[in-house]
Amino acid sequence: MSSAGSDMPTVLLNTGARMPLLGLGMYKLCGGEAVLKAVDASLAAGYRAFDSAAAYGNEADLGRALKELLPKYSLTRKDVFITSKLSPQDQGEKAKEGALCSLSNLDMDYIDLYLIHWPGTRGLDVGDQRNPGNRAQSWAALEELHLEGKLKAIGVSNYTPAHMKELAASCKVQPAVLQVEFHPLECQSELRRVCRELGVCFQAYTSLGRGELLAEPSVVRVAETHQRTPAQVLLRWAVQQDVSVLPKSSDPERIRNNGRIFDFALTDADMDSLTALDRGHKYCWDPSQVV
Incomplete structure (x- = not known):
């Protein structure tokens, strides 16, 4: 864990770039005013990363909010780390078009990190044998845009250990990031080992x-024990393992509180008591059935 260029701790990606350990998750954050308010509160609280996706429908709102707000905080585009994701409906032959659409929606020259959102393809069954080929085609498109400098880093989301090994065996550019569900009830030990x-x-x-x-x-x-909120403890548990987190909220006070996770530390006993809760429980979609 290290800090470069701001007070926000970062992790080093295999591209040589640094990614903030804390970002604003933008799932279900809809509407220009709501996005503007959340981005404003985040920048004020020291956040420098924002996690959007084509499927969230808020890329354009994020782009507009940053154009308006960065000057307010004496920041420029290079001071923030923007993530977006390829929609499952664009998996395969439409991947390049989908990624370029994200760039256009954000109104940016480049995206810091672009992920394949899901290992499957919208409209295909999880067991459909076309899924692996579509994933490979999507990755090839992302590699091309990465080499052109439009996508500074590329990665995947919701991939299983098998999906990760499949990708590693065939790719020309190794994925920089895997984004998945992770909390004390789902510690993802095998997936972390593969990463x-x-x-x-x-x-x-x-x-x-x-x-x-x-x-x-x-x-x-x-x-x-630490006179902190449960949310701060859960986020601290992750970042203390050098795992980047993306808490989502539209409430400025909650955004501020979620950002206050770098001025205290959990003890080894605290960490162990939380990790002991692990039982492989997912709250979100389960990618394990996608071939």
Whole structure:
């Protein structure tokens, strides 16, 4: 964990770029005013990363918000790290078009990190044998745009260990990031091991278990010990393992509180008590059936 160019700690990607350990997750953040308000609160709180996706329908709103707000904070485009993702409906032969559409929506010359959002293809069954070929075609398109400098780093989301090994065996450009569900009930130990072996940065979403983990007794107990919120404890548990987090919120106060995770540390006993909750429980979609 290191800090470069700002007070926000970062992780080093295999591209040589640094990615902030904390970003704003933008899933279900809809409407220009809502996005503007959330981005404003995030920048004020020190966030420098924003995680969007074609499927979220808010790329254009994010682009407009940043154009308006970066000057307010004496920042430029290079001071923020923007992630977006390829829609499952563009998986395969439409991947290049989909990625270029994201660039156009964001109104940017480049995207810092672009991910294949899902290993399957919208409209195909999870067991459809066309899925692997579509993934490979998508990756080839992303590699091309990466080499052109339009996508500074490329990666994947919701891939299983088998999907990761399949990609590693065939790609010309290794993925920089894998973004998956990760929290104390789903510690993803095998997937993290595969990422370490491949030199891929492991990034978390759904760190708060869709809010359900905020009432988990072990989490509440650690939070009370440190006089912190349960959300701060869950996010700290991840970043203390050098796992980047993307808490999503539209509430400025919650955004500020979620950002206050770098001025305290959990003890080894705290970390162990939370990790002991692991039972492979997912709150979100399960990619394990996608061939």
